[in-house]
Amino acid sequence: MNTKTYRIGIVGASGYTGSELARILIHHPQSNLVAITSESHRGKRFSDLHGQFSGILDTVLIGADELNTGDLDVLFLALPHGVSMEFVKRWKDSGIKLIDLSGDFRLTSPTVYEEWYKKEHTFPEGFETAVYGMPELHAQAIRKASLVANPGCYPTASILSLAPLFHSGIGIDPDGAIIDAKSGITGAGVKASNTTHFSNVNDNFKAYGIGSHRHTVEIQEQLSFLVKKSVNLQFTPHLLPVDRGILATSYLRIEGGMTQQKLNALYQDFYHDQPFVRIRKQAPAIKEVRGSNYADLFPFWDSRTNRAIVIAAIDNLVKGAAGQAVHNMNLMLGVDESMGLLQVPMQP
Amino acid sequence: MNTKTYRIGIVGASGYTGSELARILIHHPQSNLVAITSESHRGKRFSDLHGQFSGILDTVLIGADELNTGDLDVLFLALPHGVSMEFVKRWKDSGIKLIDLSGDFRLTSPTVYEEWYKKEHTFPEGFETAVYGMPELHAQAIRKASLVANPGCYPTASILSLAPLFHSGIGIDPDGAIIDAKSGITGAGVKASNTTHFSNVNDNFKAYGIGSHRHTVEIQEQLSFLVKKSVNLQFTPHLLPVDRGILATSYLRIEGGMTQQKLNALYQDFYHDQPFVRIRKQAPAIKEVRGSNYADLFPFWDSRTNRAIVIAAIDNLVKGAAGQAVHNMNLMLGVDESMGLLQVPMQP
Amino acid sequence: MNTKTYRIGIVGASGYTGSELARILIHHPQSNLVAITSESHRGKRFSDLHGQFSGILDTVLIGADELNTGDLDVLFLALPHGVSMEFVKRWKDSGIKLIDLSGDFRLTSPTVYEEWYKKEHTFPEGFETAVYGMPELHAQAIRKASLVANPGCYPTASILSLAPLFHSGIGIDPDGAIIDAKSGITGAGVKASNTTHFSNVNDNFKAYGIGSHRHTVEIQEQLSFLVKKSVNLQFTPHLLPVDRGILATSYLRIEGGMTQQKLNALYQDFYHDQPFVRIRKQAPAIKEVRGSNYADLFPFWDSRTNRAIVIAAIDNLVKGAAGQAVHNMNLMLGVDESMGLLQVPMQP
Amino acid sequence: MNTKTYRIGIVGASGYTGSELARILIHHPQSNLVAITSESHRGKRFSDLHGQFSGILDTVLIGADELNTGDLDVLFLALPHGVSMEFVKRWKDSGIKLIDLSGDFRLTSPTVYEEWYKKEHTFPEGFETAVYGMPELHAQAIRKASLVANPGCYPTASILSLAPLFHSGIGIDPDGAIIDAKSGITGAGVKASNTTHFSNVNDNFKAYGIGSHRHTVEIQEQLSFLVKKSVNLQFTPHLLPVDRGILATSYLRIEGGMTQQKLNALYQDFYHDQPFVRIRKQAPAIKEVRGSNYADLFPFWDSRTNRAIVIAAIDNLVKGAAGQAVHNMNLMLGVDESMGLLQVPMQP
Structure with missing residues (x-):
């Protein structure tokens, strides 16, 4: 394996994915984080936005x-959807490996994008080269990709389930x-809003986006590839009074022949060589993966109702965003796929 | 309507249902809370156990x-299951109206009880007289009952849904x-345990009792009465990092002919005269019912998947326990059914 | 005592003080809440802003x-400081009893106001008639007042201490x-900001306004009246990851002669007839007063260091705002001072 | 510097200090965690107790x-006080470097210990060799020590302040x-109790141990060494509804001549070469150090009151326990003092 040090940039410093990328990359043995950009905070220090980095990463933000x-090997785009596509377009021929953490290139076509995201796509050509960056499903394609569309947080938990x-x-x-899914509030982003006001979240819980959340189609498309049929499933997100973490509870009736043992074997086999999927013997809690790149799965067979119930727990900012993005980077660069990603989950 | 003042006792002072009963009854215009018992805290003041009652309810606890x-009209049993049945047995002929907040008499028979509660029932005769205390379904029977089995918290949200x-x-x-249900930690009771340790709950979330929670059968039995068929449904509880509140998300595929308008009408009609069921136009959050006896329901029709999704929010300690118990008391006593129960939910 | 029903209005519907006033007044036996205003939400229903009031208070908001x-007896101003003074000016001769929940008339003079609030006061004459609305100190003056300046939340806890x-x-x-004080986030208001973003508050804690918080001078002025000397004390606020509640820990060295018994007697005597001050025998927690108008005080004498330490707990939205305002209203109207204010604190 | 790999043991697996030690040591380049003991969980896997370690540290616990x-270089004692002294006694002549995370050897003498801990000390000789393990004050002595008494969490924040x-x-x-200090609940340990019950902590806040907390004397003794006089200060702990973190707000009147600039210089100079003390330009929040070994200090001069106010933030489980213990280990072993301890704080 190569031992080169790669030069890395992050576009978009103010959000949680930006700060999580920095938290991971700063200890990644073959990465050198050379540039972080922000249009609205240009000239400030990274640690001015994210106090935890005081004295650790005081880099001045540039536009x-x-x-x-010409100086960069990899560029992470930690931007909102709609904005990201413009940057992909700008740098498409730069030779830099692009990892886009937005939703702009996750779907199969601009048509589907426009239907679910309710906005025009300004770089439809990007869909031809973009690879869906879920290493457990597409490692081979990711290794060769120049543009990776990093999966959404809910889809990561749901598809793995x-x-x-x-x-x-x-x-x-x-x-x-x-799929009945529950997410921490960081999934709603860093921006202050009624949705993120402490008193609207604390000691509270609610469903949202019922029947219409745009991650639905992302899940459907990936599962459709696997089952080789069209998929029209139910996905309901809920908002948990926690910072980080997604727990997805998935239900699927299976007629005939399933047992707990068979179900376990199915999951063990499918994820056999995957460094970040842990098949658990009991239902995982989200804190058991907090701050880490692990996805914990608990497949349960209910013989009374003939349903498989699968519980998945991930950290939405790590396995559901920045960690998976670095995993993709590792694959694209040909280094050990788990490099820099073995942090022990932080509990309590 | 009568204007009599009734003499009320609570058996079991230390738990949350005990303190919530006191919180409600203390302002109930036709109640006089004359006695509160506790075996383990006999001789202490009620406010020694529940500091919020300092100077308000300093009653000395008795055995x-x-x-x-002979001096009591109504007795609430705020006891664990297994214990409660002994007290019902003791007072069955006392002429006092008994409202049992445990699970001991909620099911249809001792056989079903023993199957799901994994313990012997020592007063099987009680099932003959016990009425399932859900006022929206059984008001007529409750009015005449001498023993009411107050519904479980999850079943209240689930059955109403x-x-x-x-x-x-x-x-x-x-x-x-x-039914994918999520409950605050007070549902696990006042007793300190690993389950209730702050650091195991805070910023955390998990499923439990998957496929085996005993509230499943309580829900099935009540829905079975309504549909006049046996029911074998899926119920999965989860533990929220909040004190109070249950949110249940229920899914049911309906083939042919349903619309959002028809679904709304169905719910509006069914709960037409019910003082505590609010049919909402958007998905309720649990804080919108916190501290109150309201059950908020949001029926949603997903025409893409042909499923009805119903969101229900209740306060597990009020509508799911003490409030519903007082509602039952009001019916049994023949006073206004909403007396003492119109507290505005406490948000934020 | 009179049994008249009074006609009440609230100016400012969107904030927490507005919704808490409604929560209290709706069950106040001699109040009729006839009008609620909002400039930004005119035409919406009150329950559109505060979902907990669905079906309970669906009043349409007016400008x-x-x-x-001419139709109102009492008007509560639940407005930001700077805005409130304009409304006081407008209605000063209306004959309506005005209770201002902002900071606009709490201080002794426009000069002090302008020094600490860093803005010009546009109705300096108001200071001549305004009475500082802390019933435990100024009940007689409040009874005769036409304009009451409702105390700040921190000052309520601090001054009572x-x-x-x-x-x-x-x-x-x-x-x-x-005075080392700690407040829940509702003290920062309903507006979404970085300060109130869930992920900046949850599992977090910090000090703010060190040495400069404007409640300092309000506390100093009131204590100065009592001690008949100028007062220049230390006040440090902190932000708790809770919705409601202030806990203030106050320290004062006393040379010679103090004992725990004397300290208790001092507090018992001073608050002898006060319905909402509870002198506790152990340090109160904020949840023991949550949702209620109680102020719990625990005076402790540390003979090792010769310091009195006083712990105070209040609900900042009730005793620290809306509850105290209704208490003032009761005094102004000549009805029982505790009318409508005896809710049991909501714990857990 | 040496590049040897050291063999490490942890005595006491079930608590938070045990799991935090493992979280740190597992990525420490010169450590090999060879044994973890537990009397009550002997035979279970470490990951059975701490689910976050599933697949990462499945070591079987031994007695x-x-x-x-003979096989160990360093032994961490992650035990309750009173228990730890027995193990120190047992291994005092083993040649293993002992780092005791309990309070058993932090004070200057068995007499003081017995006065504040209210129990007899069974290994008083230990005080002669024990070194107080605060690297910022005692690095030289720690380097030579065979027994280090790792400081308490509150004293770490307080003394550094x-x-x-x-x-x-x-x-x-x-x-x-x-010193008005506020701690997350993990400071109370892993054991389930009324103190740690979620509903007694969540959305709540209170003071405890007023005037009597045993960390008082530990702080006094260390400050006494520095000021060369006896010290009799005020220390009040409070319980925050968060998992981790201590924020200490300290007040000290200084007569004459202090300025903000001088105060800053004093702190910058004192902590000039310390890798884990960050002198901040604004008040730190506890999340800005969460999961890390940093101690953030903000010294503020209030010229209005002639008081220095110092805000300190640490993670009680890391800088206040396991991280500081590993820092001590690094010093004792003669490796880079920050080895394995540079994790970026986890925010949000």
């Missing part, structure tokens, strides 16, 4: 147009899956 | 054997319902 | 210029007091 | 008597300091 792209069943070839109803 | 039953659909006569698959 | 002032000592005539150093 | 002490002032030689009243 994206100040990036010396159901992929073994949809890939298995056992007779399932592809429209029968129900 | 249950010190109760002057699905009752209109199961009662409607439209063609549903009675085994098709999935 | 302040639509108020029929130290008043007996500053009033006692024992030799204290008036500049020696240190 | 302390199974430790092969005041050391520069007490060491400065400026005229301060050594009895004048007031």
